[in-house]
Amino acid sequence: MKIWLLALAALPLAAQQAAPAAQETPAAPLTMPETTITGSVDLGYRFNSVGGSLDTFRSVVDMGSGVRLLGLDLTIESATQKWFDRINVRGSGWGGDPYTTAHVDATRHDWYHFSFDYRDIAYFNFLPSFADPTIGNGVFLDQQSFDSHRRMMDFELQLLPGHWIVPYLGYSRDSGFGTGITDFVNGINSYPVEDKPRDSTNNYRGGVRLELKKFHVTLEQGGTTFKDDQQVFTSNQNFGNNPGPFLGEQLDVTSLTQAYGVRGDSIYSKALLTANPTPWLDLFGEFLYSRPDTNVNYSQYNVGQFVDLTPLLLYTSELDLLTGVAKQPHTTANLGFEIRPVRRLRVIESWMTDRLHNASSAALTQQLLTPAMTTLLNSFTDLLVMNYNREQVDVLFDLTSRITLRGGYRYEWGDGLTNGALLSGLPTETGQLKRQVGLAGVSYRPLQRLSLSVDFEGSGGDRGYFRTSLQDYQKARVQARYQVRQSLVLGANFSVLSNQNPNPAVNYSFLSRDSSASVTWTPNNSKRITLTGEYTRATLRSDLNYIVPQDFTSGTSSYRDNVNEASTLVNLLIPGFGANGPKLSVGGSLLRSSGSRPTDFYQPTMRFSTPPYKHMTWYGEWRYYGFAEPFYQYEGFRSQLVTIGVHFTR
Amino acid sequence: MRADNLIPRAWPPRFASAPPPPPGTRPFRAGHPRALVVAATMYLWAAVAPAQTPPADNKPATYAGSEACQMCHEDIYKAFQRDPHAAVEKDKRRGFETRACESCHGPGSKHVESTAAADIRNPAKLPVAEADRGCLSCHLNQPTHVGRIQSAHARNQVSCVTCHAMHKSAEELVPRRRAAINAECAGCHTAEWASFQRPYKHKLPEGAMSCVDCHNPHGSVLAHSIRTVSANEPGCLNCHGDKRGPFIFDHAPVRLEGCTACHEPHGSANPRMLIRAEVRFVCLECHANTPVTAAASHTLGGVPPSFHDLLSPQFQNCTVCHVKVHGSNVSRELLR
Numbered sequence: 001m002k003i004w005l006l007a008l009a010a011l012p013l014a015a016q017q018a019a020p021a022a023q024e025t026p027a028a029p030l031t032m033p034e035t036t037i038t039g040s041v042d043l044g045y046r047f048n049s050v051g052g053s054l055d056t057f058r059s060v061v062d063m064g065s066g067v068r069l070l071g072l073d074l075t076i077e078s079a080t081q082k083w084f085d086r087i088n089v090r091g092s093g094w095g096g097d098p099y100t101t102a103h104v105d106a107t108r109h110d111w112y113h114f115s116f117d118y119r120d121i122a123y124f125n126f127l128p129s130f131a132d133p134t135i136g137n138g139v140f141l142d143q144q145s146f147d148s149h150r151r152m153m154d155f156e157l158q159l160l161p162g163h164w165i166v167p168y169l170g171y172s173r174d175s176g177f178g179t180g181i182t183d184f185v186n187g188i189n190s191y192p193v194e195d196k197p198r199d200s201t202n203n204y205r206g207g208v209r210l211e212l213k214k215f216h217v218t219l220e221q222g223g224t225t226f227k228d229d230q231q232v233f234t235s236n237q238n239f240g241n242n243p244g245p246f247l248g249e250q251l252d253v254t255s256l257t258q259a260y261g262v263r264g265d266s267i268y269s270k271a272l273l274t275a276n277p278t279p280w281l282d283l284f285g286e287f288l289y290s291r292p293d294t295n296v297n298y299s300q301y302n303v304g305q306f307v308d309l310t311p312l313l314l315y316t317s318e319l320d321l322l323t324g325v326a327k328q329p330h331t332t333a334n335l336g337f338e339i340r341p342v343r344r345l346r347v348i349e350s351w352m353t354d355r356l357h358n359a360s361s362a363a364l365t366q367q368l369l370t371p372a373m374t375t376l377l378n379s380f381t382d383l384l385v386m387n388y389n390r391e392q393v394d395v396l397f398d399l400t401s402r403i404t405l406r407g408g409y410r411y412e413w414g415d416g417l418t419n420g421a422l423l424s425g426l427p428t429e430t431g432q433l434k435r436q437v438g439l440a441g442v443s444y445r446p447l448q449r450l451s452l453s454v455d456f457e458g459s460g461g462d463r464g465y466f467r468t469s470l471q472d473y474q475k476a477r478v479q480a481r482y483q484v485r486q487s488l489v490l491g492a493n494f495s496v497l498s499n500q501n502p503n504p505a506v507n508y509s510f511l512s513r514d515s516s517a518s519v520t521w522t523p524n525n526s527k528r529i530t531l532t533g534e535y536t537r538a539t540l541r542s543d544l545n546y547i548v549p550q551d552f553t554s555g556t557s558s559y560r561d562n563v564n565e566a567s568t569l570v571n572l573l574i575p576g577f578g579a580n581g582p583k584l585s586v587g588g589s590l591l592r593s594s595g596s597r598p599t600d601f602y603q604p605t606m607r608f609s610t611p612p613y614k615h616m617t618w619y620g621e622w623r624y625y626g627f628a629e630p631f632y633q634y635e636g637f638r639s640q641l642v643t644i645g646v647h648f649t650r
Numbered sequence: 651m652r653a654d655n656l657i658p659r660a661w662p663p664r665f666a667s668a669p670p671p672p673p674g675t676r677p678f679r680a681g682h683p684r685a686l687v688v689a690a691t692m693y694l695w696a697a698v699a700p701a702q703t704p705p706a707d708n709k710p711a712t713y714a715g716s717e718a719c720q721m722c723h724e725d726i727y728k729a730f731q732r733d734p735h736a737a738v739e740k741d742k743r744r745g746f747e748t749r750a751c752e753s754c755h756g757p758g759s760k761h762v763e764s765t766a767a768a769d770i771r772n773p774a775k776l777p778v779a780e781a782d783r784g785c786l787s788c789h790l791n792q793p794t795h796v797g798r799i800q801s802a803h804a805r806n807q808v809s810c811v812t813c814h815a816m817h818k819s820a821e822e823l824v825p826r827r828r829a830a831i832n833a834e835c836a837g838c839h840t841a842e843w844a845s846f847q848r849p850y851k852h853k854l855p856e857g858a859m860s861c862v863d864c865h866n867p868h869g870s871v872l873a874h875s876i877r878t879v880s881a882n883e884p885g886c887l888n889c890h891g892d893k894r895g896p897f898i899f900d901h902a903p904v905r906l907e908g909c910t911a912c913h914e915p916h917g918s919a920n921p922r923m924l925i926r927a928e929v930r931f932v933c934l935e936c937h938a939n940t941p942v943t944a945a946a947s948h949t950l951g952g953v954p955p956s957f958h959d960l961l962s963p964q965f966q967n968c969t970v971c972h973v974k975v976h977g978s979n980v981s982r983e984l985l986r
Binding site for chain 1 (some may be wrong): 664685738743774775776777779790792793795796797798800801802805806807826827830837838839840841843844845847848849850853856857858859871878879880881882883886888889890891892893894895896898899901902903905906907911919920921923925926927928929933934935936938939940944948949950951957958959960961962963964965966967969970971973979982985986
């Protein structure tokens with residue numbers, strides 16, 4: 001139904017009178033322009049065939065069959081400019097595609113700017129290789145799977161009463177819903193059960209921007225509300241992932257209801273400032289404050305045969321009620337300046353602090369039905385504190401008009417505090433951050449069409465929050481771009497990150513390298529043929545020590561990823577039919593990776609289009625997806641998607 | 651005071667190619683604190699600056715008006731009418747009325763007389779910082795530029811016109827369509843774009859998202875120019891609001907290191923865009939069972955401790971049981 005409604009939206013485009021032919025003499029200056037609608041509409045029918053794992057296909061591609069509004073892009077320009085100057089309408093994927101988008105914006109000069117954005121993205125994920133504890137028995141069930149949607153929309157209205165004051169109002173909403181499988185964990189067993197996630201976040205905001213000659217201030221006040229009504233349930237007997245008896249009892253769940261009633265709200269404030277009090281000094285600063293709170297009412301009722309290990313207790317039903325609250329004031333401030341004491345020299349200094357403190361408490365009542373009724377009361381408190389600070393200074397010097405040198409220094413420090421892990425015996429755990437980073441860079445433009453930039457940062461390393469945090473690291477990036485001629489552009493990038501943590505308890509070694517090259521060829525102003533292509537090779541090597549839990553021997557977590565990826569697209573205008581003749585596009589991408597999870601993923605595509613009329617093009621598109629993983633062959637798939645459609649333009 | 655009358659006093663001859671300052675700009679004066687700084691660095695300047703030959707004709711150029719530009723640059727002039735900057739042609743406030751071309755290219759009277767390229771300011775041939783000053787003479791005091799000065803783009807001399815094409819349509823000046831935005835970014839960030847060809851990724855190639863949904867190309871208070879939402883929350887939470895919390899039991903890395911502690915946001919061959927091929931290694935790399943030495947190394951999370959038998963498939967994916975791995979409102983062990 002939606003697709004036809006949207007097709008109706010395209011009717012004005014089709015009904016639009018053909019634009020009058022260009023007149024030989026210029027139009028008289030006082031001629032009132034007509035309201036015009038320009039743009040394109042792309043309608044099609046897609047056929048798909050899938051071989052191999054349909055679940056993996058849906059997890060990766062998820063394109064289905066049927067009629068689709070594949071693209072809508074209209075611009076309406078008003079003749080009278082009474083209510084608007086211009087309205088842009090865009091949309092894609094309507095009719096059942098997993099990525100549905102819509103966008104409308106309208107502007108009237110010196111009056112307002114309005115925008116609306118909508119997205120509905122389907123998230124399907126069912127990969128047995130991800131979470132199937134019973135895979136050794138040949139069971140292919142992803143116990144952390146979902147078939148859900150995330151739907152986002154955003155409205156914003158900016159009023160433009162003058163050149164320097166811009167009040168604005170905004171509203172956005174993000175919601176998720178669907179179904180899935182999750183695990184109900186109880187004692188020594190876990191049971192795959194049905195999951196029905198449902199959450200939403202609303203954001204309301206209003207503010208004003210003052211844009212003056214010497215400074216700008218933005219003040220915004222906003223608030224959010226959040227709710228999470230996830231439900232987990234089952235009414236079928238389930239023996240779980242440990243189907244064997246425990247103390248002679250067969251553990252199972254026969255009925256379960258978990259209801260999460262989570263409500264949250266937040267107020268937040270934002271103040272932004274830029275100023276240039278003199279021509280050689282720019283100031284900037286921002287103050288951001290939010291205070292999200294969460295209130296939790298959770299209930300759980302489960303029936304079956306269960307065991308509680310602390311204390312050892314067998315019981316047949318359980319009723320849990322939990323109430324809790326969490327508060328998290330969060331303050332961020334940033335201040336800096338750029339000073340230009342002489343023409344070629346710039347000094348940029350900035351300070352930043354980010355402070356977050358989550359304090360929470362909860363009370364849990366458990367009623368367990370043993371031969372008698374046992375009631376357990378527990379109360380919890382938890383905390384998470386983060387204090388992060390950063391100071392950075394950069395000095396940029398234009399050695400010549402073609403070379404800019406940059407040097408700098410960044411100091412990051414902070415601490416994190418959490419409650420200690422349950423069995424560690426520690427009341428709290430503290431992580432500390434202390435990082436002194438040297439910065440350097442060169443930008444070189446020997447020719448107007450050739451640019452080269454080198455960016456480097458490195459730190460001797462001191463302390464990081466986590467074992468995998470940046471410690472003793474060097475990071476570099478080289479980018480080159482050469483426009484050989486107007487129609488030919490070459491690019492090359494190289495980046496490397498090396499990170500080491502030699503602490504004997506960690507012994508972390510990480511190295512990643514990305515190298516890529518690209519070419520864009522558009523001869524004769526793209527009239528006949530265009531070619532774009534790129535090739536990337538990315539390698540990643542990571543080794544980190546850990547203690548194997550079951551026998552406390554030392555192990556190494558090693559990860560390798562060596563990727564070769566290439567993509568290209570060639571557009572060719574078929575000779576002999578003029579500038580508006582049939583076109584052929586051939587391309588796609590190819591990815592082969594080896595290492596810890598070898599994967600081949602091919603996405604070739606071909607499209608042929610021919611315009612029977614000036615404003616209409618028929619097209620057919622073929623797209624192939626081939627996915628293979630040698631370690632998980634049961635997840636491979638091959639799919640062909642064929643789309644036939646019509647593309648209207650005005 | 652007319653803007654063109656200010657130019658000779660505001661900008662010394664070596665600044666002749668700099669953009670005209672807005673009306674009211676204070677002129678350069680001896681005794682000003684800036685002059686002291688200039689003097690202190692003069693020897694360095696003299697060492698590296700090429701010899702400056704004073705122009706034969708020191709008389710500064712004046713404004714010629716856009717119509718004079720149109721006489722020779724008809725095609726550019728026509729294309730420029732589709733550019734939102736065409737509105738500058740009516741900008742009385744900044745003194746650019748009928749001088750839209752010269753608002754960026756500087757006074758053009760000499761160029762009109764000589765038609766020599768050397769007599770007009772061409773931002774494409776200027777040092778990036780100097781070219782950007784031209785844009786910023788109007789666009790500096792706007793909210794998008796709060797993070798600009800410290801952004802990676804600014805530090806790496808990526809000029810405004812690298813992304814914003816002048817003399818063209820509104821869409822080419824500021825790409826709004828997702829595919830156009832992504833193409834713009836991918837032009838330089840080739841390797842990042844290649845990551846989106848991996849099977850598990852955010853849906854950018856499909857047109858459902860664009861790079862600027864997550865990144866603010868003008869800079870941000872967060873690393874990697876990540877956008878902020880609700881004041882100071884990372885932009886990831888704009889779509890994944892269910893992961894925001896605060897939770898009764900937070901999982902520290904989500905707050906301290908962000909989503910990238912466990913996820914590769916551009917794309918991965920690993921399900922759920924994880925940074926490791928198996929979930930257990932994502933967890934074990936922090937929860938490494940190294941109690942004493944981990945405390946000595948000032949890191950969090952070293953001590954779960956756990957006694958799980960990782961040889962059993964049941965324990966090879968920690969999230970089978972620790973289902974609320976992003977934070978739980980019920981269980982400290984993130985079990986429900």
